[in-house]
């Protein structure tokens with residue numbers, strides 16, 4: 136009796152049922168295994184490992200150069216589960232345990248342990264293999280390499296391979312939950328720091344997301360809920376499947392239905408007068424087009440998370456360019472790949488045969504290579520059908536071949552496409568068949584990064600026709616990361632010829648305005664621009680929760696002279712001024728060393744504008760700063776002697792989410808003027824400074840932990856007159 140109780144107790148301690156059959160416990164050497172290679176030199180006792188059972192376990196060498204395969208003696212599968220203890224680093228370059236039946240690999244397990252030296256249970260459901268002869272193969276393959284870079288392989292720890300009636304692992308290779316679609320959304324708890332998992336949502340056996348998407352289900356803290364709209368499937372069973380989930384993860388058992396998205400719109404850094412997606416990730420603005428009195432902004436969009444991935448075209452629509460209403464994504468990934476950047480046009484003359492005034496989207500299918508595809512909408516840009524003949528343009532020799540921006544020029548459509556280190560122009564009569572026109576770029580401007588997101592536009596400048604070509608580059612910006620350059624010249628329907636100007640010229644001198652382009656069909660022949668207000672260097676780490684990234688304010692573009700040569704001028708679009716509320720004129724100062732506004736707004740919600748003009752009386756320097764009650768501040772310094780403008784955001788608030796965010800001031804050339812007329816727009820996480828009616832625009836993000844509500848100017852080596860000071864709330 137006593138002995139029986141002892142055995143039962145022992146079984147409990149070991150977490151193994153006494154009906155379990157041990158296939159291998161690694162207590163008696165490796166004699167019964169067949170070995171190839173040198174990766175396994177025998178069993179190991181002790182060491183740093185924990186979680187193994189008995190005295191010893193199996194450890195492969197961590198020498199990347201050594202490979203090995205161990206194969207067990209055959210056994211018969213007689214229980215519904217095979218359980219094994221597994222450790223080692225998660226990304227171990229393919230070191231794994233496999234179950235072999237009839238010479239085929241039917242199950243694989245790799246380490247899922249958060250701590251490599253702790254062995255954890257893995258389980259295979261083998262009920263479908265009952266009665267089969269099987270063997271176990273433990274494999275340590277050669278280290279993988281990417282180009283010239285060899286990936287460290289890591290090692291694997293294995294113990295206690297058993298067959299039993301119970302699943303011992305808390306890890307699910309595939310975790311599936313079936314819910315009734317009784318509300319608008321299915322909510323999946325997720326986190327910014329989570330590990331990537333594959334997500335599918337099935338109704339009647341079909342994945343309603345189209346393809347499998349990647350997601351970051353929450354293991355600990357929940358940062359946001361992924362809302363999957365299931366209205367169309369009301370009353371049906373919906374099965375959510377996620378790979379790689381532990382039962383200790385916050386997502387486990389927590390997927391539910393709801394009529395709300397689960398996410399608070401009003402999070403700390405949610406902009407008030409700039410577009411930011413209600414939920415999810417955005418980068419480039421795409422398919423910008425003015426249709427039926429509405430501004431349509433399609434965007435690079437991840438509907439299932441807050442990092443770059445699952446690229447769709449999202450859609451948001453506005454009547455005033457300030458307040459946006461998000462719509463369901465319009466173009467989803469397909470067998471040709473993810474949906475990368477591109478543009479949209481209104482086909483007024485039905486050249487493509489999709490219908491008069493069809494909105495046609497032209498985008499990059501990024502899969503096995505990059506190719507251009509089209510889709511059309513007959514309902515003013517809300518629902519799109521992909522063209523059956525996609526892709527419409529490919530060139531297998533080009534690796535970077537993307538971001539088509541199409542314009543109607545004369546009697547043809549002209550596509551500007553980023554192609555390696557040049558912009559390639561193609562022409563078309565029907566948006567389906569494209570012919571090569573020319574290449575532009577060799578020997579011009581900055582080639583310090585990949586060329587992306589072109590735009591070609593025409594201006595009337597003093598009665599003369601002038602063309603401007605935008606090219607975004609990443610990395611290679613003078614202050615790091617991504618930035619957009621432009622060229623001014625002529626386009627004759629075939630070729631772009633650049634004027635002789637001191638290139639590179641930048642659309643925006645700040646570090647947070649990228650991939651911006653202009654709307655097609657904007658009224659009154661305006662060129663209305665919006666850019667993505669972030670930088671590829673740190674965009675994946677910025678401290679927002681349920682959304683990531685926003686767009687710049689809309690800006691009207693024109694050409695002007697800066698006193699030395701022609702430049703592209705950006706000024707806030709007139710629609711921005713409609714967002715101004717309660718203007719307050721503030722008294723300036725004359726020939727002073729400093730100037731302060733103790734309180735910018737009595738009730739400051741975080742979106743406001745301050746206009747002011749500074750007239751220095753000598754060639755010194757002056758700075759102006761925004762500050763809050765916590766001592767956080769952002770400082771712009773006009774160094775007149777050295778003709779530089781710089782921005783210091785090292786004390787601006789949250790800065791350590793990425794080492795490059797505030798490590799160095801942002802420094803740019805300053806065009807010297809007698810006075811500096813400044814318009815500064817602040818909206819939660821952004822600052823946009825317009826100087827002297829489009830001479831320069833300087834867009835930079837900041838993340839103060841309390842709204843900035845103090846303003847101050849300090850002069851050094853000169854005195855300043857500050858005039859025309861007005862403060863506006865924006866909403």
Ligand code: FRU
Pocket residue numbers: 418419435446475476477499537538587588650
């Ligand atoms: C620019 C870019 C584009 C590409 C897209 C992918 O930011 O790299 O070239 O189409 O982002 O999201």
